[in-house]
Amino acid sequence: MSRDPASLAKITRPRVGHVVERRRLFTVLDRARRRPVIWLSGPLGAGKTTLVTSYLAARGVTTLWYHVDEGDEDVATFFYYLSLGTKRLSRRRKRPLPICTPEYFLGLSTFARRYFEEMYARLTPPFAVVLDNVQEARNDSRFYEVIEAGVAAVPEGGTLMLLSRDPPPKGWAGLRASQRLAQIGWDQLRLTEVETGRLLRLHRTQGVSREEVAALHARTGGWPAGVVLLLEEARGEAASEARGGELEEWANQTPQVVFDYFAGELFDRLPEAKQDFLLRVALLPGMTASLATALTGRADAGKLLAELADSHYFTDRHVSQEPLYRFHPLFREFLLHRGEEGQNVEVRARLRHRAASLLEEAGQEEAAVALYQSAGAWGELALLICAEAPSLMAQGREETLARWIDDLPEGLVEAVPRLCYWLGVCRLPRNPPEAQGLFEAAFDGLAAEEDRGGCLLAWVGVVQAIIHAGHDLSQLDPWIERMAALASVGLDSLTSETETRVISAMLGALWLRRPDHPEIAEWVARAYRVLQTDHDLTLRTQTGFYLAILHLWQGAWAEAKRVVDGLVRRRAGDLPARHCRRPGDCPPQWCPPVGLCPAGRGGRGGSRSG
Helix, strand or coil: CCCCHHHHHHCCCCECCCCCCCHHHHHHHHHHCCCCEEEEECCCCCCHHHHHHHHHHHHCCEEEEEECCHHHHCHHHHHHHHHHHHHHHCCCCCCCCCCCCHHHHHHHHHHHHHHHHHHHHCCCCCEEEEEECHHHCCCCCCHHHHHHHHHHCCCCCEEEEEEECCCCCHHHHHHHHCCCEEEECHHHHCCCHHHHHHHHHHHCCCCCCHHHHHHHHHHHCCCHHHHHHCHHHHHHCCCCCCCCCCHHHHHCCCHHHHHHHHHHHCHHHCCHHHHHHHHHHCCCCCECHHHHHHHHCCCCHHHHHHHHHHCCCCEEEECCCCCEEEECHHHHHHHHHHHHHHCCHHHHHHHHHHHHHHHHHCCCHHHHHHHHHHHCCHHHHHHHHHHHHHHHHHCCCHHHHHHHHHCCCCCHHHHCHHHHHHHHHHHCCCCHHHHHHHHHHHHHHHHHCCCHHHHHHHHHHHHHHHHHHCCCHHHHHHHHHHHHHHCCCCCCCCCHHHHHHHHHHHHHHHHHHCCCCCCHHHHHHHHHHHHCCCCCHHHHHHHHHHHHHHHHHHCCHHHHHHHHHHHHHHHHCCCCCCCCCCCCCCCCCCCCCCCCCCCCCCCCCCCCCC
C-alpha cells in the first residue's frame, strides 16, 4: 500500500506557496520551541497548518509532517505510515523501524516509547515532528496513549508539534505543570486587523481601504479561512454589515449554516461546469490531475485544480512525482453534502463506483473501500478486502481489516468463505472460540469451491483456535483425521508459506493429542525441512517449539536440545538455510534424527526418536 499517492500526502508537509508571514506568531513559536512539545489549537481554517509550514520553512527545520485521520485509531496504521515518513527523511541506511503487531498491544506504551526513541534518533536536529488534525482520533482511542509515549521521548534539539481543533487532553495537565508543553490557542492564532489587511492585500490587485479591512475583520472575527472565503465579495464592495457574527457564534450552530456560507459566498458564484467538476472530484479524498481527468472526463482537470490551489480556495497542493490535491475538510464536506442533495441517486452511485475503481487502480485502497461502501458495491468491496487482507495483516493492522469486514452487510461474510477466513484471523488473538467458528465456516465453503489451498489455511486456523482456547483439545481429533485426506495428494503444490503453516499446526495437534500417530515420523521430517528454510521467523520458531516439545515427550533429550540450539543460532545468522539432500550436505545442528534424514545420515550424536 506504500504505492498509494495519498499515503505520500499523509506524510508530506503541505506546500502553501506565497503567504503572509505572521512575524508575531513566529516569535511566539520561537519561544515555544524551548519546550519539547507544542500544542496548537483552533477552529477549522484558523491557519494552523499554514502558520507552522511557513514557520518551519523560514527557520530551516527538518520536518516530518503527518496528517492524522480516523484510520490512525488503529495504532498499527499510525506506526506504519510514521515509519514511511521517517524513512523518507533519514539519510542513513538502517534496519526498518519495528511494526506494531498484536503481541505488543499489552505493553503498547513500552513499545511506543522505544519506537519514538529510535525514530527521533534517525532525524537530524533541529527537527520537528508535526501531527496535523489530531482531533480526527477519538480521545478514548489508544492513539493518545501512543502520543504520550512520543511526548516523553522527545530529545534535545527536537520538537513535537500537535495541531488540533481541540485543546490538549485533560490528562496532560502534568506536562503543562512541568513546563514540557507549550500551548498556542485560538486567541493567539486569530488574525489581528493589521494581519487581516495584509491577507486581503495579498489577494487584491487594486487598492484596499482601511474601512474595507475593518469591515472584513469584523465580519470574520479574525478567522483566516473566513477572510479568504469572503474575498470574492470583498473584491466587489466593502461589506456593510456582519452576517455571520463572531466565530464563537458560528461554532454553536448547525453545519448547515457553514454549508450555506460556502454556497452563498463561493460555490454558487462559479460557472455550472466548474460546480459539476468540484462535486465529482470531491468524491476523491486526494486527487492527481490524471485521477481527476479520468473521473470527470475533463482534459483541463489539472489546470483547474492548480487554479484552486493558487487561489487558496480551500485546496492544498502536495509535492510528489505528480502533484496531489486535497480539499480543506470542511469544504469537501460541503461539496459532498451538496452532491447528495443535487444529483440523481443512480448517477451519484455510478460516480462513487467509478471513483472507487479509479482509486483502487491508483493504489488508494483505503479510500476505495469507503466509496465502495457508500455506492453499495459489495461484490467489488469483498474482492478488494480479500486482496488487501495479506498486506494489512503483514503490517499488523488487523483492526482495520476487521472493521472493513464488520461493516459489510449482514450475511455477506457467511456467503464469501475467504471473508470468513480473514475475519477469523482477526478474531483469533482475542476470541479463539469465535475465530474457530469462522474458520470452520470458511473450511466448509472453500471445500465446496474445491479450493484446496484455502481449505488447508482454514484447517490451520481451526487447529490454532482450538489450541489457543485450550478448553477442549479433544476437538482436535476430527481435524487430525481430516488432514489425512487433505495431505493424501501431497503438499508440494502449495505455496511454501501455506505448507509451513500446515506442518507447524499439524505438529502441534499431534503433540497435544496423537503423539503415537502412525504418520508422526513423516510430519517430524517435514518439520525439519521447515527449519532448514528461510521462511518467516515466527513460523520457524513455532514449528521448532512443537518439535522440541515432542522430542522431550518422547525422551529424545539430545534431539530437543539440538532443535533449540539451532533456532538460537539461525536467529543470530550463524547457520545456513539449505536442505539435506545428500550425506554431508547439512549442518549437524539441523540434520533430522537417524531414520528421518532424507540423505539417510542423521545428526551427529543423535538418537533415533519415537
